[in-house]
Amino acid sequence: MTIDAAGATVGPASTPEQLGKIKCVVWDLDHTLWDGTLLEGDACAPRAEAVEAIRSLDRLGILHSVASRNDPQEAGRRLAELGLTDYFLYPQISWNAKSTSIQEIARRLNIGLDAVAFVDDQEFELAEVAHALPAVTCVPVAELGAALARPEFRPVFVTAESGQRRELYRSQIRREEVEAEFVGTSEEFLASLGMRMVIRPARREDLQRAEELTVRTNQLNSTGVTYSYEELDERRVSPDHLLLVAELTDRFGSYGTIGLTLVERHPTAWHLRLLLMSCRVMARGVGTVLLNHVMRSAREAGARLRADFVETGRNRMMQITYAFAGFVEVARDGQHVVLESDLGTIQEPAAYLDLVAEPAPDAPEPAGGRAAGPAGVPGD
Numbered sequence: 001m002t003i004d005a006a007g008a009t010v011g012p013a014s015t016p017e018q019l020g021k022i023k024c025v026v027w028d029l030d031h032t033l034w035d036g037t038l039l040e041g042d043a044c045a046p047r048a049e050a051v052e053a054i055r056s057l058d059r060l061g062i063l064h065s066v067a068s069r070n071d072p073q074e075a076g077r078r079l080a081e082l083g084l085t086d087y088f089l090y091p092q093i094s095w096n097a098k099s100t101s102i103q104e105i106a107r108r109l110n111i112g113l114d115a116v117a118f119v120d121d122q123e124f125e126l127a128e129v130a131h132a133l134p135a136v137t138c139v140p141v142a143e144l145g146a147a148l149a150r151p152e153f154r155p156v157f158v159t160a161e162s163g164q165r166r167e168l169y170r171s172q173i174r175r176e177e178v179e180a181e182f183v184g185t186s187e188e189f190l191a192s193l194g195m196r197m198v199i200r201p202a203r204r205e206d207l208q209r210a211e212e213l214t215v216r217t218n219q220l221n222s223t224g225v226t227y228s229y230e231e232l233d234e235r236r237v238s239p240d241h242l243l244l245v246a247e248l249t250d251r252f253g254s255y256g257t258i259g260l261t262l263v264e265r266h267p268t269a270w271h272l273r274l275l276l277m278s279c280r281v282m283a284r285g286v287g288t289v290l291l292n293h294v295m296r297s298a299r300e301a302g303a304r305l306r307a308d309f310v311e312t313g314r315n316r317m318m319q320i321t322y323a324f325a326g327f328v329e330v331a332r333d334g335q336h337v338v339l340e341s342d343l344g345t346i347q348e349p350a351a352y353l354d355l356v357a358e359p360a361p362d363a364p365e366p367a368g369g370r371a372a373g374p375a376g377v378p379g380d
Contacts, residue, residue: 020155020215022062022137023115026102027054027088029068029075031121032141034082038074046082050119050141053148054087060155061162063109063169066091067101067118089169098125099132109169110279112314117153119144156215157229159208161256171252172280190284191352193250197286199259199293200358202243207232209257210245213276220287221276222322224312227262240265242297242360246290248281255281259290263298270298272307275318287317291325292347293357299343311335 027033033050036042054064064087068075072093079085090108092101098118106113114135120126126138139147147153155162175193182189202210207229214226227235235241246259258278264271272294277287298305307327309319312335325347327339349355 019151021115021152022117023111024063024065024089024105024109025054025057025117025119026065026067026105028098028118028120028122028125028141029066029070029078029093032119033066033084034078038070038078044078046084047141049144051082051084053144054084057148057153058087058166059163060158061165062153062155063089063166065089065105065109066093067098067105068093069095069098086170087166089166089173097128097132099129102129102133102136117147155212157208157212159212161209162212164256168254168256168280171255175250175252187350187352190350193252193284193352194354195248195250195284195286195352196354196356197289197349198247198356198358199244199290200247201360202232202236202245202260204233204236206245206257207236210243210260213257213260213278214274220279220318221274221312221315222272222318223274223308223310224315225274225310227274232262235262239361244290244294244360246277248284248286258286261290261294263294265301265303268303270294270301270303270305272305275307286353287321288325288347289349289353289355291321292349293355295325295341295343295346297360299346305341305343306330307339307341309337309339311337 027050030037030044032047034044034046036044038044058064066075066079066088068091070093075093076085076091079088079091090105092104094101098120102116102118103113106116112135113133114137116133116135117137117139118126118129119139119141120129121141123140126140129136130138137152161168179189182192210232211227211229214221232243236243242261242263242265244259244261244263245257246261248255248258255278258281260274260276261272262274264273275291275294277290281287295305307322309322311319322339325341326345327341329337330340331338
């Protein structure tokens with residue numbers, strides 16, 4: 001937290017590493033989103049600055065929710081009258097502490113608390129959240145304009161998928177509602193979705209989204225390494241690299257581009273430099289499909305397969321994914337681990353998933369004599 005000259009709490013100081021880190025803004029209602037107190041019978045006219053901020057951030061792909069001490073029915077009715085209901089995902093309108101509500105929103109969105117900003121008019125509420133959840137960026141509504149100009153509220157880039165992000169989450173909410181009412185096993189529910197995954201070589205038009213995935217994805221990112229558009233494009237056209245994207249759809253619509261992998265290929269050895277999956281598909285049973293596709297491709301090429309893994313403190317799920325796929329640790333340098341698979345056990349996609357794998361460019365052929373190993377790991 002930092003305090004401005006007037007003594008207002010404005011959240012953590014900005015650093016270059018924080019550029020575009022905010023994924024969701026959580027709003028109070030009374031005297032924040034609108035003027036007045038709803039339960040006191042005030043007109044509660046919306047604040048133009050707040051509404052414009054919601055709409056502009058939504059276009060950039062930043063999500064919104066509500067944490068308000070209010071009557072849920074009355075508050076929901078007023079949001080509907082203002083035409084704002086659809087902007088707010090998993091709104092928490094109750095008499096709970098604001099910190100409790102924010103924790104629930106972050107859990108439902110499957111994002112870290114450091115990716116959440118909270119806007120309120122009351123110093124007490126901001127202090128309560130700052131004390132209970134110090135990772136959350138707290139913004140007094142009086143300082144809203146200045147806060148939104150800070151780097152953490154400005155995405156590094158805006159992709160075609162950014163403007164659709166809220167609708168992608170709304171589709172997920174509809175899936176959750178259907179799943180809650182579904183009678184049968186989890187596998188039977190997944191089978192009812194009609195899921196189709198396409199794995200294909202990345203094209204130039206995929207690169208902004210690919211770059212965005214490396215920046216936004218933390219829990220299901222094998223290394224935490226980010227790649228720029230230019231770095232990805234260089235590897236996309238390199239005969240020694242294989243850059244793949246994965247897309248997922250079901251009967252509710254598209255999940256968008258949800259997976260990315262970067263493989264360094266040599267004739268007898270492949271090295272998986274990056275593997276990540278969007279957190280939005282954690283419960284869809286597709287997390288290992290992309291990894292097993294790479295394993296299958298390496299085996300067909302007659303190459304052994306190693307993979308980088310960097311312990312970031314947030315990507316434990318990816319470490320477990322590698323372990324279940326049969327990878328074992330063969331080298332370590334601090335938090336940087338090198339894993340290897342003997343490619344003896346490769347899982348086929350679940351029966352409920354229709355997998356379409358487009359052919360990749362051929363791997364390089366041996367250049368006569370002894371083949372070189374992957375750069376940086378000679379003879380490993």
